[in-house]
Structures are given as structure tokens and as C-alpha cells.
Amino acid sequence: MKPAVLIIGADKGGVGKTTLARTVLDYFAARNMPARAFDAEFPRGTLKRFHPPQTEIVDITTTPDQIKILDTLNATEVKISVIDIRAGLLSGTLKAFEDVGFFDAVRAGEFTFGLFHVLGASVASLDEIDDVMPYCVNGTYFAVKNFVNETSFFEWDPVINQSYFKKTKDAVEISIPKLTEMAYEQVELAGIPFSTFIANRTAQGQPGSYSLVLRGYVRTWLKQVFAEYDRIDLIHRLSGPQGS
Amino acid sequence: MQRISFATIVTSSRGRDGKTLLARLLAENFILAGETPAIFDTDVVERTLSRCFSKNAIAIDIDRVTDQVGLFEALAAPSPNARVVDLTHRSFKKFFDLMISSDYLHEARERGVEPVVFYIPALDPDSFEAGRQLLARLEDYAFVVVENPYLGEIKPFDRRGVGYRALADHHLRMHIPPLDPYLANTVDDSSLSLSGFMRQPPADLSFEARDAIRTWLLAVFREISRVLRVVENPGDRSAGSSPRLERFSR
Numbered sequence: 456m457k458p459a460v461l462i463i464g465a466d467k468g469g470v471g472k473t474t475l476a477r478t479v480l481d482y483f484a485a486r487n488m489p490a491r492a493f494d495a496e497f498p499r500g501t502l503k504r505f506h507p508p509q510t511e512i513v514d515i516t517t518t519p520d521q522i523k524i525l526d527t528l529n530a531t532e533v534k535i536s537v538i539d540i541r542a543g544l545l546s547g548t549l550k551a552f553e554d555v556g557f558f559d560a561v562r563a564g565e566f567t568f569g570l571f572h573v574l575g576a577s578v579a580s581l582d583e584i585d586d587v588m589p590y591c592v593n594g595t596y597f598a599v600k601n602f603v604n605e606t607s608f609f610e611w612d613p614v615i616n617q618s619y620f621k622k623t624k625d626a627v628e629i630s631i632p633k634l635t636e637m638a639y640e641q642v643e644l645a646g647i648p649f650s651t652f653i654a655n656r657t658a659q660g661q662p663g664s665y666s667l668v669l670r671g672y673v674r675t676w677l678k679q680v681f682a683e684y685d686r687i688d689l690i691h692r693l694s695g696p697q698g699s
Numbered sequence: 700m701q702r703i704s705f706a707t708i709v710t711s712s713r714g715r716d717g718k719t720l721l722a723r724l725l726a727e728n729f730i731l732a733g734e735t736p737a738i739f740d741t742d743v744v745e746r747t748l749s750r751c752f753s754k755n756a757i758a759i760d761i762d763r764v765t766d767q768v769g770l771f772e773a774l775a776a777p778s779p780n781a782r783v784v785d786l787t788h789r790s791f792k793k794f795f796d797l798m799i800s801s802d803y804l805h806e807a808r809e810r811g812v813e814p815v816v817f818y819i820p821a822l823d824p825d826s827f828e829a830g831r832q833l834l835a836r837l838e839d840y841a842f843v844v845v846e847n848p849y850l851g852e853i854k855p856f857d858r859r860g861v862g863y864r865a866l867a868d869h870h871l872r873m874h875i876p877p878l879d880p881y882l883a884n885t886v887d888d889s890s891l892s893l894s895g896f897m898r899q900p901p902a903d904l905s906f907e908a909r910d911a912i913r914t915w916l917l918a919v920f921r922e923i924s925r926v927l928r929v930v931e932n933p934g935d936r937s938a939g940s941s942p943r944l945e946r947f948s949r
Binding site for chain 1: 764765767768770771772775797800801802803806
């Protein structure tokens with residue numbers, strides 16, 4: 456498998472980027488595909504709180520941290536790198552990656568690339584599509600509708616929806632279902648991966664005391680999310696041939 | 700060896716099938732055995748079971764996540780006392796979806812709690828089919844098919860369906876013996892403690908009424924004890940086999 460980079464981002468904030476990154480890391484672990492993660496929520500870090508062993512906090516706007524990510528893609532045994540981009544930095548990061556030749560390497564078949572573009576409910580979120588789509592010519596553009604917090608989407612207005620999505624014929628649509636608020640909050644409070652919560656373990660690997668009902672909700676929800684990733688054949692799309 | 704405690708769930712796919720009566724009898728049976736059962740009434744509209752146990756029944760609204768958490772935590776908590784759930788048909792699907800998705804059985808057994816589902820089929824094929832599907836979903840659970848004679852006779856034609864056959868063939872069954880309708884009204888009085896009746900029947904009833912109700916209660920409690928003994932000791936021959944049920948004989 457070629458090294459793969461999966462960027463998860465949106466210029467708009469509060470659309471659930473880190474939640475998505477957490478599900479993706481759980482998914483790769485469940486499918487025995489080791490992944491490393493970079494948390495661009497510099498300097499605080501959010502993803503790192505949930506997946507500390509495999510996550511590094513980076514300042515994606517700086518050259519040293521860009522080197523830390525891109526120059527190590529070939530050097531590591533772990534073939535999938537997930538980058539959770541902080542709100543507002545998606546377009547800038549893609550531009551920076553283009554400037555350093557990352558997309559040329561993708562085009563040349565050295566790496567594979569996927570973008571999880573997490574869409575919010577507003578039309579402003581759709582406007583981002585124009586900005587980020589050009590970077591996905593040799594990669595895979597995933598349009599992610601995140602219903603985890605019961606967002607109502609613009610797709611109820613078919614005219615608006617079609618006007619945007621006709622520009623993204625090759626987009627792979629992903630829908631993340633809603634998770635009961637109380638279950639979501641409990642995992643947030645626990646600060647552990649969803650899979651660890653389901654297994655009723657603490658961050659230290661000790662038996663936990665989380666509600667079995669809430670664990671059941673998370674188990675059912677994560678199963679649906681994994682089914683969605685299976686449906687779009689996420690691993691194959693990231694490991695398969697891209698570029699020219 | 701640590702003794703298990705029971706989490707009993709009484710359900711049917713529709714209303715007026717005798718769920719609350721059986722839940723009440725289960726609770727009274729545990730009280731007579733010296734336990735202090737936790738009693739949950741999921742019918743937040745009628746609250747019939749709550750009226751029978753006004754001091755210790757807990758009303759649960761299954762549609763509220765906080766109530767779901769409270770109920771299932773209580774049902775899985777290690778405790779020497781039994782738990783009784785009167786599961787309204789309106790919450791039938793939601794409750795069992797939660798039960799399965801939360802892997803409740805595993806958690807309960809780990810803590811010495813044995814769940815037992817009592818399903819009361821009505822007279823119609825839909826009810827048999829709902830029971831068959833539930834039985835299939837709960838294949839690792841102790842599942843008891845309950846015959847309630849008050850529901851009447853099942854039509855011969857309706858005995859031909861796969862739902863009926865699945866319930867008729869099920870190995871764990873119990874029978875609620877019939878009681879004279881006049882005396883049944885006495886038993887229906889929610890202010891009457893049935894365990895109290897067994898200890899000391901009320902003096903304002905005739906000797907014949909007291910005797911008939913006591914005999915009936917004794918038969919019911921024996922039947923409950925027999926079923927729970929089978930659940931607790933599946934290989935115990937002294938517990939006796941399940942009777943062929945009149946309505947469910949093939």
C-alpha cells in the first residue's frame with residue numbers, strides 16, 4: 456500500500472471535524488489498518504485528548520511541522536496519516552501542500568490522498584467546495600454530511616443542493632448519523648476513543664463504569680458509521696491507485 | 700456459590716393482555732420470599748402497577764434517555780433483590796432494541812443477575828409472530844411463554860402459523876390458572892397486598908372467597924417458583940417440566 460494522507464477539515468467551525476477524525480481512527484484500528492494522526496488544533500489539541508498514543512499536535516502553518524508530516528510519509532510503517540485540520544485552515548493547508556509539491560507527488564502516484572470535507576448546514580459551507588475541489592483532482596473528495604448533532608441540511612432544498620453538487624460529480628457522499636446527545640457527552644467527558652467507551656475501559660485500560668445504555672447507543676452508532684465507511688470502500692479508495 | 704438474582708420483564712405486543720397482573724404477581728412472589736424487589740412501571744400514562752406498589756414502584760419513561768440509563772443500570776446492578784419490569788406494549792420495540800444494543804445480557808450475567816422475559820401472547824397471529832421474533836432476537840435469554848386463560852380461546856386456523864408453532868414448541872412455559880371473575884375483581888383491587896393476603900387474608904371476605912383466592916395465589920406462586928427454578932438450574936429435574944399449555948398445545 457502506498458502512503459495515504461486523509462485530511463479531515465472544513466473552513467467553517469463546529470461541524471464535527473474532530474468527531475469524524477475520531478471515528479476514522481477507530482475504523483482503521485477495527486480494520487487492522489494502523490494509522491497515525493496529526494492534530495492541527497495547535498497548541499491545545501483536541502484529537503490528541505482522545506487518541507493520545509497515535510496523535511501529534513502540529514502547527515500546520517509552519518514549515519517544520521509540514522515537514523514532520525509530509526517528509527515522514529515514506530519513512531513510517533504506518534501507511535495512513537490522518538490530519539485533523541483546525542477550522543479556517545483547510546484552504547490554506549491545501550494551498551501550502553500544493554506549494555511544497557505534495558499534490559505533484561500524488562499525481563505521480565507516490566502517495567494517495569483523500570479529503571473528508573465536513574459540510575455544515577449553511578450555504579457558506581457549500582461555498583467552500585469551490586475552494587477545495589481543485590486539490591482533489593488526483594485524490595478522492597468525500598463530502599461528509601455530519602448529522603451527529605442532528606444538523607438539518609440544505610439538501611431539503613433540492614435546487615441549492617443540486618447547484619453545488621453538480622460541480623462535484625466525483626464526490627463521494629458520506630452521511631454520519633445522529634448520536635444521542637447524552638451518549639456523545641459521556642464519551643466527551645471520558646476523553647477516550649468511542650471504541651474504548653464501548654469496551655467499558657478507561658484511558659488507562661482499567662475497567663470503566665460507563666452506562667451500559669449509553670455504550671449501547673455508541674456501539675450502534677459506530678456500527679452505522681463503520682458501515683458507511685465500508686459502503687464507500689474507504690480503505691480501498693485510500694490504498695488504491697490514484698494519480699497518473 | 701453466589702446466588703443469582705432475577706431481572707424479570709413482563710411484556711406482550713399489545714395492551715390488556717395481563718402484563719400488569721403478572722408483574723404484580725412476580726413482585727408479590729419475591730416479597731413473600733423475603734426480598735425487596737425493585738419494581739418498574741413503564742406505562743407512564745396508566746401507572747397501574749405503580750398504584751399497586753405506591754411506595755416503591757418507579758415510573759420509567761422509556762422515551763427519555765435518562766430513564767433508560769436509570770432502568771438498565773438498575774436491571775444490571777449487583778443486588779440480592781429481584782427486579783420486576785412491567786413493560787408496556789408501547790415501549791416493546793424500544794426496550795428490546797436497547798436491551799440488545801447495550802449487550803445487557805452480558806453485563807447482567809457478569810454481575811450475577813439473570814434476566815427472564817415473560818411474554819404473554821394474545822389471541823391473534825400478529826401477537827404470535829411478535830413473540831416468535833422476540834424469541835429469536837433473545838435466543839440467549841431465559842424466555843417464558845405465558846398462557847393467560849382470561850384472553851380466551853385461540854382459533855384453530857390461527858394455530859397453523861409459524862409464530863404460534865414457535866411459541867407452542869418453546870420449552871419454557873407457564874400457566875396462570877383461571878380465577879372466578881367475581882374473585883378476580885377482588886384481586887384487581889390495587890390497594891390489596893397479595894403477599895399480605897397470603898400471610899393474613901382480609902377478614903371482610905367470606906371464607907370461600909378467601910380460600911379460593913388463596914388457592915389461586917398459591918398455584919400462581921408455585922408456577923412462578925417452578926419457572927424461576929428451571930431458569931436458575933436448567934438441568935434440575937426436580938424443578939419439573941413445563942406443562943403443555945391448553946391454549947398452546949398442538
